[in-house]
Amino acid sequence: MIGANHIVKSYDDELKKLHDALARMSGLAEVQLRSAMEALDKRDSDLASRVMNDDGKVDECEHFVNEQTVRLLALRAPVADDLRMVIASLKVAADLERIADHAANAAKRSLVLNQMPQVSPMRSLVRMGKLVQTLLAEVLGAFLSHDAERALAVRSRDQEVDDLYSSLFREILTYMMEDPRTITSCSHLMFIAKNIERIGDHATNIAEMTYFRVTGRSLNDQRPKRDTSAFEGGVLPE
Amino acid sequence: MSEAALEPQTDAPKMVARDVRVHYGTKLALKGIDLEIPAGQVTALIGPSGCGKSTFLRCLNRMNDTIVGASVTGTVTLDGEPVYGPLKGGMGGIDPVLLRMRVGIVFQKPNPFPKTIYDNVAFGPRIHTLFTDKPDLDRIVETALEKAGLWNEVKDRLHEMGTGLSGGQQQRLCIARAIAVNPEVILMDEPCSALDPIATGKIEELMDELRETYTLVIVTHSMQQAARVSQQTAFFHLGEMIEVGETAQIFTAPSHQLTQGYITGRFG
Numbered sequence: 001m002i003g004a005n006h007i008v009k010s011y012d013d014e015l016k017k018l019h020d021a022l023a024r025m026s027g028l029a030e031v032q033l034r035s036a037m038e039a040l041d042k043r044d045s046d047l048a049s050r051v052m053n054d055d056g057k058v059d060e061c062e063h064f065v066n067e068q069t070v071r072l073l074a075l076r077a078p079v080a081d082d083l084r085m086v087i088a089s090l091k092v093a094a095d096l097e098r099i100a101d102h103a104a105n106a107a108k109r110s111l112v113l114n115q116m117p118q119v120s121p122m123r124s125l126v127r128m129g130k131l132v133q134t135l136l137a138e139v140l141g142a143f144l145s146h147d148a149e150r151a152l153a154v155r156s157r158d159q160e161v162d163d164l165y166s167s168l169f170r171e172i173l174t175y176m177m178e179d180p181r182t183i184t185s186c187s188h189l190m191f192i193a194k195n196i197e198r199i200g201d202h203a204t205n206i207a208e209m210t211y212f213r214v215t216g217r218s219l220n221d222q223r224p225k226r227d228t229s230a231f232e233g234g235v236l237p238e
Numbered sequence: 239m240s241e242a243a244l245e246p247q248t249d250a251p252k253m254v255a256r257d258v259r260v261h262y263g264t265k266l267a268l269k270g271i272d273l274e275i276p277a278g279q280v281t282a283l284i285g286p287s288g289c290g291k292s293t294f295l296r297c298l299n300r301m302n303d304t305i306v307g308a309s310v311t312g313t314v315t316l317d318g319e320p321v322y323g324p325l326k327g328g329m330g331g332i333d334p335v336l337l338r339m340r341v342g343i344v345f346q347k348p349n350p351f352p353k354t355i356y357d358n359v360a361f362g363p364r365i366h367t368l369f370t371d372k373p374d375l376d377r378i379v380e381t382a383l384e385k386a387g388l389w390n391e392v393k394d395r396l397h398e399m400g401t402g403l404s405g406g407q408q409q410r411l412c413i414a415r416a417i418a419v420n421p422e423v424i425l426m427d428e429p430c431s432a433l434d435p436i437a438t439g440k441i442e443e444l445m446d447e448l449r450e451t452y453t454l455v456i457v458t459h460s461m462q463q464a465a466r467v468s469q470q471t472a473f474f475h476l477g478e479m480i481e482v483g484e485t486a487q488i489f490t491a492p493s494h495q496l497t498q499g500y501i502t503g504r505f506g
Contacts, residue, residue: 006503077462079489080498216491 025061026140029096032103037129040110051107058100065093088213095202102195109188128164143210151210161200252277252453258312269477280454282464285474299341342416346428348408350400358400362419386414406437426456473497
């Protein structure tokens with residue numbers, strides 16, 4: 001009979017270590033995004049500074065995952081679902097590290113924003129942040145519980161983020177044209193919006209890796225891209 | 239080079255097994271195997287001990303005929319020609335002696351004859367009289383040793399005993415002996431299990447070269463070897479073939495849970 005465990009127990013222990021590191025890293029990345037959004041919403045500069053400081057913890061996790069995957073590949077020569085687990089972990093860790101970077105970046109800009117009067121597109125930005133937080137929590141849950149269906153559902157919702165981003169882009173442009181004094185704040189908001197939109201893209205990558213990890217197949221179909229901001233006003237958002 | 243190898247590559251499989259069952263006395267060792275062996279490829283048969291992979295390999299050139307109490311049913315074809323005939327004991331198919339010339343075999347333990355290196359390789363061509371004169375036989379021996387990657391190591395001592403060579407050299411000598419009669423298919427039953435990694439590497443490299451000319455079927459306990467050398471992998475378990483597929487697919491995303499359990503080391 002096949003058991004869930006390997007005949008060599010230490011192999012299971014090493015795979016579990018990798019899984020636990022990913023779980024810990026997922027938790028950290030989620031907290032970083034949530035805190036960055038909260039710091040922005042509540043104009044909390046202390047919290048924003050903490051997000052910037054804590055980015056190093058996520059980097060450490062990624063370093064550990066990288067070492068552990070190289071070790072597993074070299075010493076265990078994993079195949080089939082074990083191989084897919086190791087490869088997916090390596091790629092998901094890279095996405096999580098980028099997600100935390102974007103969160104830290106948003107936190108850094110919120111420190112500048114807190115020195116100026118609040119501008120109204122902030123409300124839309126916070127809404128977009130909430131959506132991305134939900135998607136990230138969903139996709140990480142799917143990855144850690146090997147749920148391909150749930151991952152696909154997240155992947156199909158990235159359009160919502162793109163739609164919000166495009167409309168936010170228009171809103172910010174309009175706001176700046178109406179009142180040029182807000183240009184500095186609005187520019188920072190625009191970059192933060194881009195950070196959050198990128199986090200949505202990384203969540204999509206994680207959804208695709210989850211699908212590969214569970215099924216062994218890659219998702220090759222092109223998702224429709226709905227972010228149209230690149231074509232508006234003859235101006236690139238970033 | 240055999241005539242078959244000179245023919246243009248077609249998609250038709252070199253050998254086909256249909257519903258092959260083997261009894262050892264009352265014990266059913268193979269429970270109806272269906273497998274196509276593509277020409278010009280290495281097919282690896284993997285599975286735990288006693289799963290029937292060696293039994294199946296031996297069906298392909300009727301080596302089971304020599305085992306008392308063994309009986310084979312179902313059909314095996316070589317280029318569409320039935321290997322087993324309709325008569326008692328499978329008689330009426332391809333003559334087993336000619337069959338074993340077309341479908342050679344190399345065993346787990348190197349088993350050179352207690353003869354010289356030259357005579358080991360010349361043995362097959364001599365009994366099948368596949369040569370015209372002494373220079374022709376010399377040429378056949380040289381070519382076979384070259385193809386087996388052994389010529390440079392033994393060309394100055396062809397008249398020393400084959401049994402005096404190292405394990406890896408003896409195994410390559412056995413491969414040269416199999417090649418010398420111009421086979422179309424070479425069966426290998428765990429050809430590297432008694433060899434060190436360097437000799438194993440040489441045999442694996444050799445398999446890769448040989449598949450340009452011959453069709454290879456290997457039985458191996460080393461999953462990594464199957465992954466390295468084969469294009470098609472079949473997984474056997476308790477006398478059944480559970481899954482067959484492209485090697486890369488079997489080792490990244492097998493479709494059967496049993497295959498997955500075996501190759502990832504979760505069996506037991």
